[in-house]
Amino acid sequence: MADKINRVVLAFSGGLDTSVILKWLQQTYACEVVTFTADLGQGEELGPARHKAELMGVKPEHIFIDDLKEEFVGEYVFPMMRANALYEGLYLLGTSIARPLIAKRQVEIARQVGADAVSHGATGKGNDQVRFELGYYALAPDIKVLAPWREWDLNSRTALIDFAEKNQIPVPKDKRGESPFSxxxxxxxxxxxxxxxxxxxxxxxxxxxxxxxxxxxxxxxxxxxxxxxxxxxxxxxxxxxxxxxxxxxxxxxxxxxxxxxxxxxxxxxxxxxxxxxxxxxxxxxxxxxxxxxxxxxxxDRGAAHLKDELMPRYAELVYNGFWFSPEREMLQAAIDHSQAKxxxxxxxxxxxxxxxxxxxxSPHSLYSEKVVTFEDDAGAYDQRDAEGFIKLNALRLRLLGRRDGR
CATH class of the missing domain: 3.90.1260.10 (Argininosuccinate synthetase, chain A, domain 2)
Structure with missing residues (x-):
């Protein structure tokens, strides 16, 4: 028996999956659905999402299409870039970094319209379900989360299309064949x-x-x-x-x-x-x-090298959906402090x-041609100082070598 839900905010793209989810939520929970479509610069016309929601009975005042591009880049992408974040050394986290903003805005809309639940279209195999829901729970600890892909029996594209046709949901021609990739x-x-x-x-x-x-x-x-x-x-x-x-x-x-x-x-x-x-x-x-x-x-070398040590941990937190965690915020504070100059x-x-x-x-450069030059440095660096520096660093190695009879 489904929990009683009065109103739910759905992350809605207007595509086949979320259109089916919208109707499924209406039928399964007998609830009012509020749609939220985020413009994050995906380059798609968002008008059809509004039209699709209206066609499926969503009230005009409950259709939210928000331009979040500046907030997305300024408050999420740029802070992540300050960390030089790369997941597993390569991935610039483009999908991962968008999810906390979508979750945040969904929760804000839920409070605005008096909804008691939020919903997303992520599958039960992927990372996005985790990212969305960690965001929801961090910002609204008592919110109800509906994840249709983990609940329904529509486990194939054919089943989705059949459901859409039975419920008079328009299915674009390019969605009727097997999708070559998502x-x-x-x-x-x-x-x-x-x-x-x-x-x-x-x-x-x-x-x-x-x-x-x-x-x-x-x-x-x-x-x-x-x-x-x-x-x-x-x-x-x-x-x-x-x-x-x-x-x-x-x-x-x-x-x-x-x-x-x-x-x-x-x-x-x-x-x-x-x-x-x-x-x-x-x-x-x-x-x-x-x-x-x-x-x-x-x-400085110490700050730069410490940042490089922190980066994999920061990137993993973003990838795994822990944007709103205290550890990510702690790392962000340290990273942002390093960026002043x-x-x-x-x-x-x-x-x-x-x-x-x-x-x-840079006006704050730490690079000194006078110190680094191979030409006469006019006393900026005394090369004789290197001898004592090397001997001090070698002391423990020499002691080990004597003990071990090298």
């Missing part, structure tokens, strides 16, 4: 997985790529750009000041043209299985390289899928 997109990236990508030995087909141009078709001449940073965040491209979302969109445009940001990855999901996905993160790949370059000038300009060339740093400068 995608998720936002302003940071596009991910593709499933079906044609499930065999890790098979090369990703060309038609899967949507955010990056083919390397063969990319320009034969490198393109030079600059990115300006202050307090660890980028604020201008080629000298033109931009908002966070506008800046990332500009880098996406540049990265797309040069085929930058493709990643074919076999990763370890939080739920325990390995999965193979193809990620396209053109602007994020450029941004990540530029941020590391400006840190090379402005971070991360300011300056990075110059780079974009060419055939590559991001090549060609220069960096």
């Amino acid at each position: 995608t998720d997109a936002n302003l940071l990236h596009t991910s593709s997985e499933g079906k044609v990508l499930e065999d890790p030995w098979e090369e990703v087909p060309d038609y899967v790529y949507s955010r990056t141009d083919d390397l063969v078709a990319a320009p034969d001449k490198p393109e030079e750009i600059t990115i300006d940073f202050k307090a660890g965040d980028a604020l201008a491209v080629n000298g033109e000041a931009m908002s966070p979302a506008t800046l990332l969109a500009k880098l996406n445009e540049l990265g797309k043209r040069h085929g930058i940001g493709r990643l074919d990855l076999v990763e370890n999901r939080f739920v325990g299985m390995k999965s193979r996905g193809m990620y396209e993160t053109p602007g994020g790949t450029i941004y990540h390289a530029a941020h590391r370059a400006i840190e090379q000038l402005t971070l 991360v300011e300056g300009t990075v110059r780079m060339k974009l060419y055939k899928g590559g991001v090549h740093i060609t220069g960096r400068k």
Whole structure:
């Protein structure tokens, strides 16, 4: 027997899965459904989502379509980029970082409309169910969560289409055949997985790529750009000041043209299985390289190396859905403290899928030509000091060597 639910807020894309979920919730729980569609820069027309919700009986005042692009980049992507976060050394966490914002807004809407539950369309095999629900529970500890993929018996695309047709839910022609792969997109990236990508030995087909141009078709001449940073965040491209979302969109445009940001990855999901996905993160790949370059000038060795030690833990927390956890917030505080003097300009060339740093400068640079030069340093560094430094560091090694008769 289903729990009594009066009103539920559904994360709604307007696609086949969430349209079926909307009707299923109405039937199974005899409840009112409120739809929430987040515009995170996925590049899709969101009007059809409103139309679909209205068609299925959702009240106009209970259809929420929110432009969250600036909040997404400024409050989620940029803080993550300050950490140089890469999951398993490669993945820029494009899907992972979007989920806490969607969960947060769902909870806000639930409070606004007096809903007693929230719902999502994530399956029981993936990471997103964990990310959404950890977000819900962190922000609304007593909220009820409805996860239809873990409850219903509609376990195939055919079953979903049959349900849709019986309930007069429009099914696009391209959804009637077997889907070759699934995608998720936002302003940071596009991910593709499933079906044609499930065999890790098979090369990703060309038609899967949507955010990056083919390397063969990319320009034969490198393109030079600059990115300006202050307090660890980028604020201008080629000298033109931009908002966070506008800046990332500009880098996406540049990265797309040069085929930058493709990643074919076999990763370890939080739920325990390995999965193979193809990620396209053109602007994020450029941004990540530029941020590391400006840190090379402005971070002390100890701070830089500690950040690199903390990064895998931070990335894992984001990947696993613990954005609102105290440990992520503690790490964020340390990372943000390190960024106070991360300011300056990075110059780079974009060419055939590559991001090549060609220069960096900062008013807070710790780099000293006077100290590092191979020419006469005019007393800036006394090379004789190195002897005592080496002997002190060698002391324990010498003692070990004598004891062990080396």
